[in-house]
Amino acid sequence: MPLFAQAINMLAALFLLVAFAMLSQRRLANLINLYALQGLILGLSIGVVAYGTDQPKLYFSAGLNLILKVIAVPWLLRRLVRKLQVQWDRETILYIPTIMLLGLGLVIFAFNASLPLSELAGTINHNTLGIALASVLLSSLMMILRATAISQVIGFLALENGLIFAATSVTYGMPMVIELGIALDVIVGVFILGVFFFHIREQFDSLELNYLDRHED
Amino acid sequence: MNAREIPLQLTQFVLVVGAAPLLAGWIGQCRAWFANRSGAGLLQPYRVLRKLFHKSPVMAHEASLLFRIAPYILFGGMALAGAIVPMFSTGLPFAPVADAIALVGIFAFTRIFAALAAMDVGTAFGSMGARREMLVGFLAEPALLIVLFTPALISHSTSLTVIVMSLTAARLVLYPSMAFAAVAFTMVLLAENGRIPVDNPDTHLELTMIHGALDLEYSGRYLALIEWASAIKLLTYIAIGIALFVPWGIARSGHWAHFPLALAIFVVKVIAAGAGLALLETLLAKMRLFRIPEFLGTAFMLAVLGLLVHFLLGA
Numbered sequence: 001m002p003l004f005a006q007a008i009n010m011l012a013a014l015f016l017l018v019a020f021a022m023l024s025q026r027r028l029a030n031l032i033n034l035y036a037l038q039g040l041i042l043g044l045s046i047g048v049v050a051y052g053t054d055q056p057k058l059y060f061s062a063g064l065n066l067i068l069k070v071i072a073v074p075w076l077l078r079r080l081v082r083k084l085q086v087q088w089d090r091e092t093i094l095y096i097p098t099i100m101l102l103g104l105g106l107v108i109f110a111f112n113a114s115l116p117l118s119e120l121a122g123t124i125n126h127n128t129l130g131i132a133l134a135s136v137l138l139s140s141l142m143m144i145l146r147a148t149a150i151s152q153v154i155g156f157l158a159l160e161n162g163l164i165f166a167a168t169s170v171t172y173g174m175p176m177v178i179e180l181g182i183a184l185d186v187i188v189g190v191f192i193l194g195v196f197f198f199h200i201r202e203q204f205d206s207l208e209l210n211y212l213d214r215h216e217d
Numbered sequence: 218m219n220a221r222e223i224p225l226q227l228t229q230f231v232l233v234v235g236a237a238p239l240l241a242g243w244i245g246q247c248r249a250w251f252a253n254r255s256g257a258g259l260l261q262p263y264r265v266l267r268k269l270f271h272k273s274p275v276m277a278h279e280a281s282l283l284f285r286i287a288p289y290i291l292f293g294g295m296a297l298a299g300a301i302v303p304m305f306s307t308g309l310p311f312a313p314v315a316d317a318i319a320l321v322g323i324f325a326f327t328r329i330f331a332a333l334a335a336m337d338v339g340t341a342f343g344s345m346g347a348r349r350e351m352l353v354g355f356l357a358e359p360a361l362l363i364v365l366f367t368p369a370l371i372s373h374s375t376s377l378t379v380i381v382m383s384l385t386a387a388r389l390v391l392y393p394s395m396a397f398a399a400v401a402f403t404m405v406l407l408a409e410n411g412r413i414p415v416d417n418p419d420t421h422l423e424l425t426m427i428h429g430a431l432d433l434e435y436s437g438r439y440l441a442l443i444e445w446a447s448a449i450k451l452l453t454y455i456a457i458g459i460a461l462f463v464p465w466g467i468a469r470s471g472h473w474a475h476f477p478l479a480l481a482i483f484v485v486k487v488i489a490a491g492a493g494l495a496l497l498e499t500l501l502a503k504m505r506l507f508r509i510p511e512f513l514g515t516a517f518m519l520a521v522l523g524l525l526v527h528f529l530l531g532a
Contacts, residue, residue, distance in 0.1 A: 101518075127529060131526075131529065
């Protein structure tokens with residue numbers, strides 16, 4: 001196996017590791033750092049794929065991902081968290097060993113489900129589809145399990161990371177127009193959700209979303 | 218068995234048993250430096266051992282034979298484990314005695330004797346320590362076994378020498394699964410050797426002790442043997458970690474000329490690992506006892522994840 005293919009596998013494994021770390025992280029500030037780290041790994045792995053398959057278009061995609069997910073979105077999130085003064089908030093639910101076992105089950109499911117699919121893709125990194133699928137499922141699990149709005153949004157952003165990763169591993173990324181569109185969506189989404197957070201907190205004095213269920217007038 | 222390699226085996230045995238307290242001293246020294254203290258020096262563990270060996274042991278009236286022989290079993294088990302882990306040469310005639318799984322068995326065996334001896338006298342702290350030790354042990358063992366399965370799958374053998382030989386035979390190969398295994402192994406190492414964040418080896422508060430509570434009733438030469446055994450255990454664990462995750466530079470069986478260089482490389486690795494361990498211990502805070510299942514559950518999860526990644530990526 002050439003060295004860059006090994007590097008892709010290594011980065012994919014780290015991607016999965018960070019997805020698990022996000023699942024079990026209680027503190028919001030650390031969660032944002034982990035999101036930035038995941039973006040960094042994603043950008044690097046796209047860059048390595050670009051180098052390995054000699055596709056200049058992918059360098060652009062890697063650069064876009066790095067700027068957006070390592071610098072812009074984490075900066076926005078940090079600013080938001082600081083303004084809401086929740087950076088040292090802890091999630092209260094979470095019994096971690098159970099969540100880990102749930103996550104492991106999802107990983108096994110994703111690996112099994114992706115094996116026949118990834119055989120069809122002719123890319124050098126088609127093995128990593130299972131990891132991409134697993135991290136999409138783990139991010140969904142995180143959105144289900146978290147109580148506060150901001151961590152759910154971070155779960156959503158991580159899910160988008162997983163999708164880009166899957167696209168890279170199956171077809172060497174999406175067409176440039178779609179990728180730019182997604183990038184714009186992410187930025188706009190974070191802005192709009194940021195406004196929502198303030199409204200939610202003004203109404204309910206908390207960012208925990210189960211208060212929304214009880215509100216019925 | 219190759220008779221010409223028996224001197225090599227004896228060298229390793231003597232070095233491991235003799236130099237284990239030095240590693241403990243080095244870690245203590247590093248921790249002192251990180252905490253801006255001057256430290257007691259590298260030779261402090263030897264001074265402690267000499268002092269303890271010169272004192273006459275005090276025994277409880279109720280102590281049975283088990284209490285008396287447990288320190289010898291502990292020391293013997295750890296010395297055996299230290300002798301069969303490939304450290305600076307893969308030509309170890311005694312290594313076929315135990316593969317990786319039997320090695321975990323030796324650790325479990327000594328742990329059971331330590332726990333039984335702690336409960337033998339019937340003091341409250343001893344039984345409490347024994348129960349805690351078994352809690353940590355039963356959580357750490359499955360994680361350790363699965364950590365060992367990943368390299369065993371890669372090299373198609375559970376024998377540590379074969380694993381090391383097959384890992385060093387190929388030119389540089391990145392194994393993503395081994396990265397997971399390495400993180401999990403570090404967590405197990407911290408738990409099994411009673412280091413921060415699982416247990417504080419320097420504490421004098423009996424209620425927070427895990428490992429320390431086991432030998433509260435011991436004194437004199439028995440305590441010296443137990444302390445020496447735990448130093449050997451730490452060195453053995455670090456050597457297992459080095460053999461699995463950074464085995465490069467080890468002398469292959471029959472290559473006598475490489476031996477001094479391999480020894481030097483191994484010493485450098487251990488010094489680095491000791492400093493890293495001290496740094497880790499300085500940065501982390503001790504966890505509550507009830508967080509330990511979470512910590513070791515994470516180690517187990519990482520180890521299983523390593524196995525799964527190995528099956529998915531084939532590396």
